[in-house]
Amino acid sequence: MKKLGLLALVAGIVLMAGCAGDDPAGPGGTLADVSGVTISASSAGRDVILTWTALTDVDGYKVWFRATSTASWTEVDDVTSNTGTHSDATSAGEYVVTAYKGSDSSANNSNMVDTYPTDVTTTYTIYDNYSPTTQPSGFIFGTTSGQTGSAASTSFHQDIYAFDELGPVDGDTNVQLLSGDFGSFGNGNTTWMAEPVAAGYCEAFVTGGSAPWSFYDYGLYSGDVRVFLHLENGNYVKMYNIAVAADPASDHGTMVSFSYEIQTNGLTLFTSK
């Protein structure tokens, strides 16, 4: 009897593992796999729309999401058509789709797509107006790499630049991030900034700069590690690993170091960095 109980326990564990509730397909399904999953160009902000090739003779589809490649899958939509939406996502991540009919499901996950931003991990440094002019003050957020330059230069059309409007104080770390088209060196591009409420997302930009996109003059506080930006070309950026320090090469200058993630598809979703 004891042996029978042990056998039942082992069988139960195997069954539970096999079901793998957070693994959408898993072994055991007999339905065809979903294919052709893509992220729709209609996706915007925090709403990710996925489409795929429809299957015949299925009851519906489940859309699964995970924020990192090692996280568990979470069901975010259950639809009967070949379009699903992950609404109000709180971070970028990966998606797969499975079909189901009754209690049966696809044998495997669909192809995987993701909403990860491009991560430009290079550490860039820009300097405020009290640093030597040989130091770059402006920055352009490229889709694969960034570019520093002098905001004072009329040929460098920066997205943002560092500026200290509070005046020179020895060793100070006062610095604002200014929109490229604002202030003394405003010959660049319009950039709006938003205070981060979470690492993984920001709200979509509202034309005219309604909250939280209220800032083209964004004073950095000590302890700030990230800020979101909406660029003139429509891309969203998250500056992360922000570090503000006095510029050792000058009496009053301040330098701002950072890396950034950039979304070029209208989504406002980022990683947890």
Place this chain on the structure above:
Amino acid sequence: MLPSFQYGGLNMYRLLEFSPVYFLLVLMLTGGGIMVQKTEAGLPEGLDDILEEISSQYDGSWGIGVMELNTGESESVNGNREFQMEIPHLPLTACGVDLSSTGVIPLDSLIARNIQLWEKLHWSQQGGRGTCQAVLFVMGEQRVNDWIEQEEFTGTAVSGVQFFYPDCPQVDPNNITAIDGLGFLKIIYDNLDEPYVANLGMNPPLSDHNRETLGLGNSIYGWIDETEEWRHLFIIVNSTQGSDFGIVILTEGIDDPQDVDKGFRTVYEALTE
């Protein structure tokens, strides 16, 4: 601690608390009743001679203006002479108040990270060069100067604030006249009851001499503009009794800034004694 107020063994304070006299006294002291009416005496006789005397008594060039702010009655000497202004906080403040009252840019507009327009205007009044420049960028130099022209402040020009960091842009001089200064003070005075307006000119960076002159009891709103070459005073005296005055003293080429304070005292005493 209240001074002793005994009569025949009775504490008259206690007695007064239960009498109609106490009620009337409270009304009088708080200005909340009809017992105290400001007497709008207007400008004193012979003020023009006093202003002339001050302007010729000290070194340098002087422009002096005085206005009874309730009636708009004014007196000036060299009232239309243009004086250079280092930080154009007063014209910007008057423009900001007017644009706010018409809903163009409300004073509580969020113009930088966690900073409303009125706050930056107040920091400008406290001598913040960069914040004054930032306000000008927000309000728009063209719009400000259009407003100045529209309101017929013909002796005033606002160009910005000259910075001193490496290779900073050169800014044209700002100008103002005593008569225009009075006009700006009048706009602010007329809107003192509007939200945030009273904050704009509070706690002006007056000299000890000025503070001693003004004494206690009146509400003072002021803007100071000072360099090695000049010291300009723009003061609203919102008195608890009697007339409310706007006083403008503009100077150029003075040897001793204290001369301005002495001149201010003479003007103030002529108005109040």
